[in-house]
Amino acid sequence: MDFKPYKTLLLSFHEEVLGATLGEFGGWIVPMVYTSVFEEHNAVRTSVGVFDVSHMGRLRLKGPDVIPFLQRVFTRNIAKTKDYWMSGPTLVLNEYARVKDDEMPYRISEDEWLVVVNAPYREKMINYFKDIIRREKFNVTVEDLTFKYAMIAVQGPKVEEVFSSIGADWVNNLHTLEFRVNCEIAGQKVYLISRSGWTGEDGFEIWAEPKYMIEIYRILLRVGVKPVGIISRDTLRIEMGYVLGEHEYGEDPTKYPPALSLRYGFGAIDWSKHGFIGEEALRAYRREGVKWIRVGIKMRKKHARVIPRKNCKIYVEDQLVGWITSGTYSPYLKTSIAQAYIDTRYAILGEPVEIEIRGKRYEGKIVDFPLVPGRPVIK
Amino acid sequence: MGVIKVDKYIIKDDLLYTKTDEWVKVEDNKVREGITDYAQKELKDIVGVELPEVGREVKAGEPIGTIESIKATADIYAAVSGKIVEVNERLLSEPELLNSDPYGEGWIVVIEMSNPDELKHLMKPEEYAEKIRKGEH
Numbered sequence: 001m002d003f004k005p006y007k008t009l010l011l012s013f014h015e016e017v018l019g020a021t022l023g024e025f026g027g028w029i030v031p032m033v034y035t036s037v038f039e040e041h042n043a044v045r046t047s048v049g050v051f052d053v054s055h056m057g058r059l060r061l062k063g064p065d066v067i068p069f070l071q072r073v074f075t076r077n078i079a080k081t082k083d084y085w086m087s088g089p090t091l092v093l094n095e096y097a098r099v100k101d102d103e104m105p106y107r108i109s110e111d112e113w114l115v116v117v118n119a120p121y122r123e124k125m126i127n128y129f130k131d132i133i134r135r136e137k138f139n140v141t142v143e144d145l146t147f148k149y150a151m152i153a154v155q156g157p158k159v160e161e162v163f164s165s166i167g168a169d170w171v172n173n174l175h176t177l178e179f180r181v182n183c184e185i186a187g188q189k190v191y192l193i194s195r196s197g198w199t200g201e202d203g204f205e206i207w208a209e210p211k212y213m214i215e216i217y218r219i220l221l222r223v224g225v226k227p228v229g230i231i232s233r234d235t236l237r238i239e240m241g242y243v244l245g246e247h248e249y250g251e252d253p254t255k256y257p258p259a260l261s262l263r264y265g266f267g268a269i270d271w272s273k274h275g276f277i278g279e280e281a282l283r284a285y286r287r288e289g290v291k292w293i294r295v296g297i298k299m300r301k302k303h304a305r306v307i308p309r310k311n312c313k314i315y316v317e318d319q320l321v322g323w324i325t326s327g328t329y330s331p332y333l334k335t336s337i338a339q340a341y342i343d344t345r346y347a348i349l350g351e352p353v354e355i356e357i358r359g360k361r362y363e364g365k366i367v368d369f370p371l372v373p374g375r376p377v378i379k
Numbered sequence: 380m381g382v383i384k385v386d387k388y389i390i391k392d393d394l395l396y397t398k399t400d401e402w403v404k405v406e407d408n409k410v411r412e413g414i415t416d417y418a419q420k421e422l423k424d425i426v427g428v429e430l431p432e433v434g435r436e437v438k439a440g441e442p443i444g445t446i447e448s449i450k451a452t453a454d455i456y457a458a459v460s461g462k463i464v465e466v467n468e469r470l471l472s473e474p475e476l477l478n479s480d481p482y483g484e485g486w487i488v489v490i491e492m493s494n495p496d497e498l499k500h501l502m503k504p505e506e507y508a509e510k511i512r513k514g515e516h
Contacts, residue, residue: 021423032450033423033424036423037423037424037449037450038424231449231450305426305427305428305447305474306427306447307426307447307452309452328449329426329427329447329449331424336426336427
């Protein structure tokens with residue numbers, strides 16, 4: 001099992017049947033794109049697409065101390081979460097209040113939780129969790145389910161129609177962040193289905209053993225769901241203002257601002273909560289104020305086709321005021337967009353800034369997230 | 380005129396090629412230059428292009444522009460030395476022509492050669508096909 005890069009469990013199907021272009025992400029070989037990023041991205045924004053997200057880490061945490069343990073490592077107050085609900089995304093900090101990972105906890109019961117971690121950090125986080133459990137004597141076991149189940153995300157405004165058309169109407173009754181375990185979809189055994197995703201659209205995420213997943217995947221394609229690769233996953237999350245490790249956050253305090261500057265959203269940090277790792281440093285930043293703040297950048301129309309990429313410098317007049325963390329061309333807005341850290345003194349929404357790209361300066365505008373307006377709010 | 384197919388990539392047999400995946404078509408003392416089908420398929424969704432100024436003197440191998448795709452930014456290199464005498468301005472508003480018709484409407488520049496002997500350093504279609512074949516495996 002330990003041959004890197006890992007292959008996602010549906011990989012041969014993507015390559016041989018669908019003709020996907022493959023590439024590496026977070027130690028995994030994954031489908032980058034099937035037909036074109038334009039088609040795939042816009043399918044998710046206007047219809048429905050399906051991603052194989054099996055590369056993401058899936059962990060099961062069990063034991064009487066799960067809640068105290070998760071409260072210790074997460075910035076969110078997960079005590080409020082009910083059975084069969086996800087808590088919403090949250091952060092794991094290091095002692096410098098820098099982000100180790102952003103993760104999604106799922107509560108099955110008081111003493112059984114699932115946690116989805118980012119692919120590049122799976123091993124790091126398993127070791128970290130086990131280390132904290134050992135050092136602080138929590139009664140918790142960590143089981144890695146990543147290779148047991150495949151995971152797909154079905155995303156887009158027409159997702160309810162898709163599930164109705166395959167005889168799985170019942171899933172449409174799930175609220176955002178609600179999930180079920182051990183159920184059946186289109187005659188296939190499913191371990192978990194949740195109403196969630198990372199695209200800004202309505203959608204579901206499904207965990208199932210590969211033999212069942214391949215059938216579900218085929219059924220979805222048959223009813224017209226478009227396979228979508230990881231490049232579109234990136235363009236979709238940049239439009240929404242969602243973050244990615246080693247771009248918007250990282251552990252190194254000499255490279256990345258603290259978690260507060262990330263402006264992560266989703267109620268991921270709960271100030272009424274005490275005792276989580278990284279809290280002292282985070283509160284110190286809160287008191288003193290942060291130097292950098294994450295914002296969106298939209299390029300001016302005449303520079304719509306120049307893409308600001310990671311680490312491009314940002315200027316106001318002759319002052320260096322920030323840097324780009326992620327950039328792309330938005331197939332939906334038809335202009336180049338980016339996420340950036342800006343010196344808080346210059347972080348004024350609507351103000352123009354200049355981005356240095358290949359030695360030349362191009363004008364963009366500071367904007368708030370999401371960069372795509374009017375995303376639907378789901379039940 | 381025919382084509383050589385390597386896997387899903389098309390190579391035209393009446394053109395010469397660079398190691399950096401440009402094609403050139405010799406037109407008397409000038410060459411028309413663009414990127415190959417392989418290059419456009421590698422870059423995928425092309426969204427922008429920067430072109431050199433007409434009149435600029437360039438040396439073979441010198442960067443003369445960039446192609447921006449969602450996936451990456453790539454430099455365009457002059458295949459031969461000489462003077463840029465024409466650029467395909469249509470690409471500024473329709474960069475997708477580089478994807479849809481790399482050997483035709485997606486041409487990038489015309490260079491008036493200062494040293495036509497350089498053409499013999501370019502790859503013949505079979506050699507370029509071999510390069511793609513090797514790169515693929």
